[in-house]
Amino acid sequence: MKEAVIKTENLTKRFGDFIATNAITLEVYTGEIFGFLGANGAGKTTAMRMLCGLSIPSSGNATIAGYDVYRETERIKKNIGYMSQKFSLYEDLTVLENIRFFGGIYGLSDDEIARKSDALITQLGLQNEAKKLVSGLPLGWKQKLSFSVAVLHQPKIVFLDEPTGGVDPVTRRQFWNLIYDAAEKGVTVFVTTHYMDEAEYCNRVSIMVDGKIEALDTPHNLKKKFNAFSMDEVFYQLARGAKRAE
Numbered sequence: 113m114k115e116a117v118i119k120t121e122n123l124t125k126r127f128g129d130f131i132a133t134n135a136i137t138l139e140v141y142t143g144e145i146f147g148f149l150g151a152n153g154a155g156k157t158t159a160m161r162m163l164c165g166l167s168i169p170s171s172g173n174a175t176i177a178g179y180d181v182y183r184e185t186e187r188i189k190k191n192i193g194y195m196s197q198k199f200s201l202y203e204d205l206t207v208l209e210n211i212r213f214f215g216g217i218y219g220l221s222d223d224e225i226a227r228k229s230d231a232l233i234t235q236l237g238l239q240n241e242a243k244k245l246v247s248g249l250p251l252g253w254k255q256k257l258s259f260s261v262a263v264l265h266q267p268k269i270v271f272l273d274e275p276t277g278g279v280d281p282v283t284r285r286q287f288w289n290l291i292y293d294a295a296e297k298g299v300t301v302f303v304t305t306h307y308m309d310e311a312e313y314c315n316r317v318s319i320m321v322d323g324k325i326e327a328l329d330t331p332h333n334l335k336k337k338f339n340a341f342s343m344d345e346v347f348y349q350l351a352r353g354a355k356r357a358e
């Protein structure tokens with residue numbers, strides 16, 4: 113039987129009278145790559161922050177790896193990895209220092225950190241950059257390193273908020289290979305993106321419009337349902353009526 117590691121029921125966040133995330137209900141299963149799509153301002157980041165234990169919901173319920181988003185936020189944080197374009201690596205530390213720093217934050221021992229940093233640097237082919245400042249790395253490398261650091265402690269779930277913004281399709285494809293590797297090892301991946309080719313790589317996707325989830329299924333089924341050739345077309349059909357735009 114499929115095990116749900118993320119479960120939400122009517123999860124809602126209000127800012128004053130404004131409902132940023134409106135009663136979302138979904139389940140994400142172990143090892144799944146789940147795409148969380150929506151136009152700008154749809155409410156994705158707001159929802160993701162609640163799922164990561166960074167923001168308390170206004171109403172509704174959710175559990176992450178079995179932990180409650182109201183009462184067990186510290187436990188949630190220990191069981192997840194998080195990567196966003198805004199919260200990422202320290203530019204003024206070297207590659208190795210970043211790995212050590214985040215390893216420490218995630219509670220790994222010195223031995224584990226030493227072992228994992230060597231393995232990671234080799235896996236990413238960053239041997240020549242290990243002692244260089246992150247600020248000098250190309251964006252695509254920063255993103256790959258940032259993702260690898262977010263899964264260093266082998267979390268059950270990793271949340272990725274627009275992880276591949278601003279890089280070319282080849283670099284994005286390489287990034288997705290890292291995502292597939294993690295999912296094969298049983299890590300559940302919850303990812304937001306504006307790139308519809310990336311939506312095709314997900315096992316299932318949801319599409320949010322003005323705070324609500326308007327569709328949730330496999331890319332294959334969604335294309336069938338909306339009589340569309342691509343996820344781009346599905347997305348357009350749903351999002352063109354959106355009132356929020358930024």
Ligand SMILES: Nc1ncnc2c1ncn2[C@@H]1O[C@H](COP(=O)(O)OP(=O)(O)OP(=O)(O)O)[C@@H](O)[C@H]1O
Pocket residue numbers: 127130132150151152153154155156157158159356358
């Ligand atoms: N702290 C806040 N106070 C008031 N309004 C907020 C707050 N945070 C977000 N919002 C509003 O909630 C709505 C949803 O924002 P959110 O950042 O969740 O959207 P998003 O789907 O992640 O968009 P994007 O793709 O642009 O990141 C927006 O209209 C935003 O202005």
